[in-house]
Amino acid sequence: MKKKRADNICMMQGNQACARGAMMAGCRFFAGYPITPSSEIAENLALSMPAVGGRFIQMEDEIGAMGAVIGASLTGLKSMTATSGPGFSLKQENIGYAAMAEVPCVVVNVQRGGPSTGMPTFPAQMDVQQARWGSHGDRGVIALSASSAQETFEQTIRAFNLSEKYMMPVILLVDEVVAHSTEKVVLPDPGGIELFNRKQPTESPGEYLPYRETDDGIPVLARFGTGYRYNVTGLCHDETGFPTNNPEKIEKLIRRLTDKIERHRKDITHCHKIMLEDADVAIFAYGSVARSARRAVFLCREAGIKAGLIEPTVLWPFPSDEVLETAEGVKAFVVAEMNLGQMAREVELASKCRVEVHRLNRVDGRLITPQQVVEKVREAL
Amino acid sequence: MFDYLRYIRERNFPHIWCSGCGDGIVLKALIRAVDKLGISRDEMVMVSGIGCSSRTPGYVDINTLHTTHGRAIPFATGVKLANPKLHVIVVTGDGDATAIGGNHYIHAARRNIDLTVLLYNNYIYGMTGGQVSPTTPRGKRASTAPFGNQEPAFNISDLAEAAGASFVARGDVYHAQKLEKLIVKAVQKKGFSVVEILSPCPTAYGRRNRMAHPVKMMEWLRDQTVPVAKWERLSPEEREGKVRTGIIVDVDKVEYTETNDKLIESLKADK
Ligand code: SF4
Numbered sequence: 001m002k003k004k005r006a007d008n009i010c011m012m013q014g015n016q017a018c019a020r021g022a023m024m025a026g027c028r029f030f031a032g033y034p035i036t037p038s039s040e041i042a043e044n045l046a047l048s049m050p051a052v053g054g055r056f057i058q059m060e061d062e063i064g065a066m067g068a069v070i071g072a073s074l075t076g077l078k079s080m081t082a083t084s085g086p087g088f089s090l091k092q093e094n095i096g097y098a099a100m101a102e103v104p105c106v107v108v109n110v111q112r113g114g115p116s117t118g119m120p121t122f123p124a125q126m127d128v129q130q131a132r133w134g135s136h137g138d139r140g141v142i143a144l145s146a147s148s149a150q151e152t153f154e155q156t157i158r159a160f161n162l163s164e165k166y167m168m169p170v171i172l173l174v175d176e177v178v179a180h181s182t183e184k185v186v187l188p189d190p191g192g193i194e195l196f197n198r199k200q201p202t203e204s205p206g207e208y209l210p211y212r213e214t215d216d217g218i219p220v221l222a223r224f225g226t227g228y229r230y231n232v233t234g235l236c237h238d239e240t241g242f243p244t245n246n247p248e249k250i251e252k253l254i255r256r257l258t259d260k261i262e263r264h265r266k267d268i269t270h271c272h273k274i275m276l277e278d279a280d281v282a283i284f285a286y287g288s289v290a291r292s293a294r295r296a297v298f299l300c301r302e303a304g305i306k307a308g309l310i311e312p313t314v315l316w317p318f319p320s321d322e323v324l325e326t327a328e329g330v331k332a333f334v335v336a337e338m339n340l341g342q343m344a345r346e347v348e349l350a351s352k353c354r355v356e357v358h359r360l361n362r363v364d365g366r367l368i369t370p371q372q373v374v375e376k377v378r379e380a381l
Numbered sequence: 382m383f384d385y386l387r388y389i390r391e392r393n394f395p396h397i398w399c400s401g402c403g404d405g406i407v408l409k410a411l412i413r414a415v416d417k418l419g420i421s422r423d424e425m426v427m428v429s430g431i432g433c434s435s436r437t438p439g440y441v442d443i444n445t446l447h448t449t450h451g452r453a454i455p456f457a458t459g460v461k462l463a464n465p466k467l468h469v470i471v472v473t474g475d476g477d478a479t480a481i482g483g484n485h486y487i488h489a490a491r492r493n494i495d496l497t498v499l500l501y502n503n504y505i506y507g508m509t510g511g512q513v514s515p516t517t518p519r520g521k522r523a524s525t526a527p528f529g530n531q532e533p534a535f536n537i538s539d540l541a542e543a544a545g546a547s548f549v550a551r552g553d554v555y556h557a558q559k560l561e562k563l564i565v566k567a568v569q570k571k572g573f574s575v576v577e578i579l580s581p582c583p584t585a586y587g588r589r590n591r592m593a594h595p596v597k598m599m600e601w602l603r604d605q606t607v608p609v610a611k612w613e614r615l616s617p618e619e620r621e622g623k624v625r626t627g628i629i630v631d632v633d634k635v636e637y638t639e640t641n642d643k644l645i646e647s648l649k650a651d652k
Contacts, residue, residue: 051648055462060488064455071459224444225467227423233447
């Protein structure tokens, strides 16, 4: 029997997988600005977007790209931008706007080393705290992570789903190695992908209040041009969408922007857990470092050391419960990351000092190797 | 009498503007223009940045989007490109559009995307208390130019023309009827249209520059403005200290969203 060619199996780099995921998630608007190592996402979408009636625009700067994405999303299109560290910094004010006005959109940050121009062509994970706190003001944040081209594809789709569901910007953090490594990606049948589209109002325009209190704390924003005339602002606003100085209403709004994430933690957070059941040492790693960590777990086991891995695919909200639960079963944590301990602090906080947290950090633009992880695990024991 | 109530959001009144501010006159001219245009309010989106003028959308009963400082044009670009059928009006000020948002202003003009930009020029940062702006004339005082502005000013309309806008006009609130007509023309024009609107700020600008009384500022507007036709006949010396008003540029150029639509159509046809 002749073997059927599997055209759903391809070789692609992480950035291509991201673009592909966006298209399959129903993204129909991309605005961006060239920046290494993310530009292939824009290049791929420049090619594929118009063919399905979508819009691609290269804006005059990073800030403008973020603004255009918000405008397009309010007009009803699933919208995305992609950037790297310096551009991510520039976008922060408008990311905060999207959080405040509750506009769904996806921001991909292909991380490189910093601060400043830093290392444009080398990987880093130095923006994980920027993703949480980069924009001024208090608000909940959803930031996803991916460690392979396959996962980048899947996480891009998840980013759109979460943004449409929770009405907010969702950040996808990958790093240069994931973005530029070409590897196998198995594409699902388009019909088999579960997609979430933002709710639309069912009441008449006369009764419509964009930021009305809802059971799940998530507003229902009508697409511009559908007969529901309302106001959107970055100022503190009440249920009508107009600015307010009423302290009670302000308090309610600001708390809700955080609570809407806290309340739905279970639906959002996710970790891969490998061989944790009997582990003495738990490795905490994400992104490309998690690939080395997986290998390290097996190398450790071969050497008779009981190591396990907890790999969050959602960095924010931080998987505090999962980390605490893990801390209760192990003797030590090893947190491996390409920064100077940005997530190790979170692991320390979440594990409530039950166990010692050992840090493995690399900031020279090179990957952490499996051997380095194994060594650190030995030290930790 | 013209029924303004049909177009305003009464619940948001009284407005935030100072007495004597020109922005209310622009609001009325804008409402009359919208009425004349006969476009459905559901098909209009007004996008603004930050500043006194950028509070205008809160008072008009259409789709309104009050954005971040300087970024109204990119937000509007997203709205327009996502649905080119919508009429998108940007309301912005001299600081918002030509200082912090200057990059977007020139690039939207270059792109010639079909937006109508109403750029209120009051020569100062009003909302933050009277700091010097890119259009404050040299020598005039501001809270951050207590000895007089040391820098030359931008000519906002010339800037739009040089950057490629297909329609550029200048109006002022002393000539409110004329202003209304300019706004109508600007919205009707396919392409990037700018109406620079001279609107007095007695509070932050006038007080520091010997025009504290709003009437004084209106007289100043009356005396310094010269219609385009008359401007042509003036010698360089006579033009000194004056500004021309009326339609400065009105040319037909390729518009951006139409080009993008055509690309999409051609790719569909290829399939
Ligand atoms: S500060 Fe100036 S521009 Fe602002 S409302 Fe008052 S008068 Fe108008």
